[in-house]
Amino acid sequence: MKVIEGDKLRGHLETIILSVLERGEAHGLEILWRLDQAGCGLLHLKEGSLYPALYRLEEAGKVQAVWEEEPHGRRGARRRIYRLTPKGKRQLAQGREEWGHFVQVIGGIMGAPA
Amino acid sequence: MNDAALKELKIVVEQAVRPIRATLARKRRMREELLAHLVSIFEEEAERVGDEQTALDQAKRRFGNPRELTGQLQESVSPWGRVRFVLETYTYQPGDSVLRLAAVSLLSMVLMIAGLLLAAMLVSLLRARHDDFGMLVHVSLATGVVMAAFSFVFLFLSERTARALCGEDAERSLSKVVLYCLASLVVFPALAFVTYLVLSFDLAASVAHFCLACYFAPAMPLLFLLMARPMIEEIRYKRQWASLEIGE
Secondary structure (H helix, E strand, O other): OOOEEHHHHOOOHHHHHHHHHOOOOEOHHHHHHHHHHHOOOOEEOOHHHHHHHHHHHHHOOOEEEEEOOOOOOOOOOOOEEEEEOHHHHHHHHHHHHHHHHHHHHHHHHHOOOO | OOHHHHHHHHHHHHHHHOOOOOOHHHHHHHHHHHHHHHHHHHHHHHHHHOOHHHHHHHHHHHHOOHHHHHHHHHHOOOHHHHHHHHHHHOOOOOOOOHHHHHHHHHHHHHHHHHHHHHHHHHHHHHHOOOOOHHHHHHHHHHHHHHHHHHHHHHHHHHHHHHHHHHOOOOOOOHHHHHHHHHHHHHHHHHHHHHHHHHHHOOHHHHHHHHHHHHOOOOHHHHHHHHHHHHHHHHHHHHHHHHOOOOOO
């Protein structure tokens, strides 16, 4: 199967991140590992691009972040652990609903219903 | 991981973060988090391929183009974050030049006087009494000048003490620490004297206030010494990241 590049994820990345965090809190790299697993390795995202999306979600109060206690040997650089907020959960439910509608409508137009 | 590899990763982070118009605290958070991510993927790749240079190239490839990331990170800064950035641009930060400190103090004085004068005019208008307007103007001007002068001296001395105490090797000097501590002893009583003098024009009472303030003066060097460490850490942090050549 063809890989899905970052550009095609535009507009969906935030909802995808929320769905990953629904499974439990995680730092940036852990989120990418989970995405890779869930997408069977077909999701190709430039890793740096994850962070602007996380910051937007944090600004909007959809995720909450805390610094990890210890840097675990990463030369003093700490990671931030992200978790879903109640607002993020509501946003995720809405995102799923919108995605279902999108697939139904576009699938209908393209003659390839979901 | 060797220092050269870490520096390479820091340069990637700095290429993405330095041009962003966001507060220093926000950029600091971005730097640390992005660096932690890059170091993690570098270590992952180094374990997989067993060669640091290849691991470095792979880590950079996985991370993506830092110049493109700058735009995305900038978009993640909220309008309020941009306002705070603009406000921060007009405040003093440890490590800035003395000239900038003087300019910021002058600007704060002008703003303070303008604000106090406006408040004085409003009070005068609301109370329909114009006889005390002159006094309100006098108080506003005196307060603005004294506060600005004090903030300039306070920040100047505290930063100089910090640098002399634990700055770079060339800046460290015990005699300078002693000199700044002695100067700081004078600051509080002098402030009390000048404030009282410009408000009351009463020399005898101002001297009395000077003497009273002398009792509290020994606390000032202690205060500057307490402020030294966080200030110097901030200066070192700024220098460390600013020294990276990012090929702008």
